[in-house]
């Protein structure tokens with residue numbers, strides 16, 4: 001297939017691009033590099049350095065695209081509470097522009113990066129796709145709006161749409177010479193920050209809140225390895241069906257508190273990770289744990305690296321290769 005990957009210079013999009021190319025697809029990456037990295041671009045993909053709001057420039061009827069995988073977004077839940085307008089413009093308005101371009105060009109299928117953040121504080125655990133959607137942060141709201149647009153597009157115009165609701169993506173993709181991991185500037189995610197502390201590049205980790213209703217008072221998240229997540233996108237492309245919007249949660253069904261995550265980082269790295277308790281971060285749900293039963297049953301998806309230990313080991317290998325082993 002000829003595929004457009006938005007956000008293909010980012011953490012997850014760059015891994016999926018590699019897998020699509022390996023599977024024999026032709027890939028064009030649309031990424032304006034606002035948070036992505038030129039070095040993460042796959043050499044065998046064509047890169048168009050532009051924003052999703054201008055997707056119609058690339059997605060012309062003549063270009064003959066068979067599908068779009070839409071990763072491009074702003075992704076930091078905490079930031080979305082202090083600069084919400086950036087999230088609405090990029091994640092919701094940007095996705096609408098992309099869907100308009102998809103429709104005008106007659107592209108039949110689209111796979112979208114949705115998120116566990118659409119659920120907010122869950123009323124059931126583990127969370128299934130039909131659980132109540134009540135996002136506690138603007139980021140989750142912008143993604144829920146995009147999901148709703150896709151449902152409407154499938155009904156109204158026959159799009160074959162799939163939303164994959166990822167829980168917390170971690171690890172790094174290690175495949176021969178290819179090492180692709182998480183690199184944000186400034187970094188906001190728990191595991192990469194804990195690794196920076198373990199590597200002595202930061203003096204301590206701030207734990208945002210220890211008074212949540214969880215076993216140790218810190219938030220609980222369900223982590224999924226980026227390589228496992230990436231494989232689900234190829235399965236989703238195959239499963240996409242005209243006129244339907246399919247939605248799948250992707251996680252491992254295991255919750256870890258933030259303190260437990262820090263402990264695994266200590267074990268894997270063999271370095272201390274000093275922590276300091278700080279106030280809660282606005283918008284954080286207390287606990288997010290996935291049921292991925294539907295993805296397993298309908299997509300045939302199976303994680304190969306389900307343990308947090310493996311994810312942190314791979315993330316540490318990436319961090320060392322990127323930062324510590326560089327002159």
Ligand SMILES: NC(=O)c1ccc[n+]([C@@H]2O[C@H](COP(=O)([O-])OP(=O)(O)OC[C@H]3O[C@@H](n4cnc5c(N)ncnc54)[C@H](O)[C@@H]3O)[C@@H](O)[C@H]2O)c1
Pocket residue numbers: 006007008009010011012013030031032033034035036037050051052053070071072073074075090094113114115116165166167168169170
């Ligand atoms: N990382 C996670 O834990 C996680 C969990 C759930 C969902 N997601 C979703 O997965 C997707 C990818 O996340 P990631 O972790 O790879 O993030 P990332 O920041 O590494 O990658 C996002 C990419 O999109 C590009 N981009 C952003 N806005 C753009 C625009 N308007 N036009 C063109 N390119 C643009 C950036 O330059 C970057 O390369 C996002 O949609 C995110 O919401 C991520």
Ligand SMILES: O=c1ccn([C@@H]2O[C@H](COP(=O)(O)OP(=O)(O)O[C@H]3O[C@H](CO)[C@@H](O)[C@H](O)[C@H]3O)[C@@H](O)[C@H]2O)c(=O)[nH]1
Pocket residue numbers: 075076077078114115116117166167168169188189190191193205206207208209219220221258281284288
């Ligand atoms: O320095 C830090 C950074 C984070 N946290 C906490 O660690 C947990 C995880 O936070 P983070 O790593 O920022 O991830 P989330 O906010 O859970 O969001 C991630 O996971 C979501 C899916 O669950 C995705 O949609 C988002 O894009 C992705 O950023 C939260 O309780 C944070 O408050 C800290 O205590 N200290």
